[in-house]
Amino acid sequence: MASPDKTALSRRALLSGAAGSAALATVARADDPAITGMQEWNQYLGDGVDAAPYGVPSEFEADVVRRDVPWLTADPVSSVNFTPLHKLEGIITPNGLCFERHHAGVALIDPAEHRLMINGLVDRPLVFTMEDIKRFPRENKVYFLECAANTGMEWRGAQLNGCQFTHGMVHCVMYTGVPLRYLLEEAGVKTNAKWIMPEGADASAMTRSIPLEKALDDCLVAFAMNGEALRPEQGYPLRIVVPGWEGNMWVKWLRRIEVGDEPWHHREETSKYTDLLEGGKARRFTWEMDVKSVITSPSPQAPITHGKGHTVISGLAWSGRGTIDRVDVSLDGGRNWQTARIDGPSHDKALHRFYHEFDWDGSPLLLQSRAVDSEGWVQPTKDALRAVRGTESIYHNNSIQTWHVRDGGEVENVEVG
């Protein structure tokens, strides 16, 4: 393949030079009716200020929605849908587009009737109302939340055509909440305590065991996301935030935290969220989400429609172990790499946005991205990951994704070798 850098430079030089401008000016073309014609919105009045007291996106963005994969689960009330990553920009996910995962549907809770209990190995078992919780000092933190099963359908090979489906079980918002350690200190944690167990108020009464060390370190009890109250599907009125760790632990509709000296080994940390390896043994308590990245555009749902010429590759990278140090992009299936440009804030355990701009010559591409995190973890190839994990782990698939861009700009999910 020709050096992409050289191609990009020469074309940019041509287009920005006087010769380029002169050439464009001489092209005979029809007048654009979008300019020469009068549009409705040029002439007539639009809606007044109260037409939408809670604003919604333009009707022309109607395809930017969460989608599910119906064959994946038995019933939509115990299922998952996916964030439309291919249509999003920056690092913050709009609240209404954050993927959903429920085990017994969305609990609709009157916050006046909601309580948080802390019991177990504490000096003073306590009950808090939502009002009580909002009287503690609070913090604002941007964190990604990724389901451990994100990309789980791709272990055996390329399966779903769309980064919404392959990578859309992740979102990233700014949480407002109370450091969990304040609540635990209020109850007085006994010296023999080693674990906590958050429990949900929904009909699945979700539970997970979390080491006390993590609970006292950076966990939050959050009541707001992106500046407004949690959405019902994200745990309104209260959820636990477990930064960098698998999404299942971020118990929604949080109503109780028990403090104990042993893990509980409940269903979601034994039957589920354990990673079966070749040889029949399974890893458990694999909490941290590994370093990962994906090109969100172009991707199968976001093909290149402009033909050859200057093109923007946009993508996301994240790690449950810290920040993203670097993202590399390959146009040739991982043979040669160039370092991408990370743009926007770099928060600990949050999504990072990267870009790679280049001049596409219209020939087929095999796009990949590879992230390196602040702890030195490198995103592996699919083959490298399968070599150590087999294909039955379900969870924690952070391998490098390949998008095949065809000469017409259409994009498909492929594997390469």
Place this chain on the structure above:
Amino acid sequence: MSKSVDTVILVAAGLLCAVPAMADTFGLGRPATQAEIVAWDIDVRPDGEGLPEGQGTAVEGEEIYAEQCAACHGDFGEGIDRWPVLVGGVDTLENDRPVKTIGSYWPYASTIWDYVHRAMPFGEAQSLEDDEVYAITAYLLYMNDIIEDDEAVLSHETFGDIVMPNADGFIPDNRATVDEMVGGAPCMKDCTAGPVSVTMRARVLDVTPEDEN
């Protein structure tokens, strides 16, 4: 301890909470009453902590299972549609297509009791009596050949005798030492032996949902 004594102690604790002398707290929240803790503290651990008094047999469980569970999980725990399979799969964990069930995969019997009690039947959680949960648990263990006698009484006292076949099937998270994904500068140029080509396409399977928009 009587309830009235409990109340006195808890009220006293509540007063202490509100006293500013406890410098490391904010004086927020109120003491939980014993009845409140009993109402919500339903979790059960592998060592039996949290198991209430009660008992049941597989024979009793079969009848309850048929009414409450079989519509989704099947008469024999085989799972209807995409609902979880509960029985079988022993010795398949090393297979190409492992079948992970209570019998083949779950390390602790306490997890069955806890989960059935807190989340089942689906859509009518926490509606089963404790004895019914013991009976269903006994029946699930019986169907998985972990309990041999369908008249054997499973109770808070006999629960500790149950050893699950895959109890030793789990290892701690050792990604940091085993998976070798840390350190080293990743290759930037000529990283493969030759040009890379497509080996598999998602379109072959064609399982991507149709977009109705």
